[in-house]
Amino acid sequence: MKKNEDIVVLKGDFEKAAYKEQPLSEYDQNPFIEALPPIFSEDDVLDRFMVTPRITNQDKAREVNIRYHILKRVKTFTQPLPIVDLK
Numbered sequence: 001m002k003k004n005e006d007i008v009v010l011k012g013d014f015e016k017a018a019y020k021e022q023p024l025s026e027y028d029q030n031p032f033i034e035a036l037p038p039i040f041s042e043d044d045v046l047d048r049f050m051v052t053p054r055i056t057n058q059d060k061a062r063e064v065n066i067r068y069h070i071l072k073r074v075k076t077f078t079q080p081l082p083i084v085d086l087k
Contacts, residue, residue, distance in 0.1 A: 042083065051078040 017035040027033045040048070053073035062070065 046080050049078060049080045051076050053077055 017031070019031065019034040020038065022028050022030075022034060023039070053076050055070060055073065059067065059070045
């Protein structure tokens with residue numbers, strides 16, 4: 001073995017970071033935070049957290065015993081509650 005040529009320390013995919021200017025001074029000069037996507041708006045957060053189960057017309061046409069199991073998809077439903085300003 002030649003000098004350290006056959007030693008693999010890091011495996012996997014590598015992504016070149018795109019650093020962004022931060023709107024908050026606390027986050028400036030922090031390369032871990034500067035490489036993250038922008039801070040989400042309230043609407044973005046709601047869209048990303050909401051989970052609606054998918055039930056297709058094919059699912060609706062299946063036999064009763066199969067539809068019973070499809071109905072269990074409702075357990076994955078997540079509806080974020082609105083943020084109420086109590087001022």
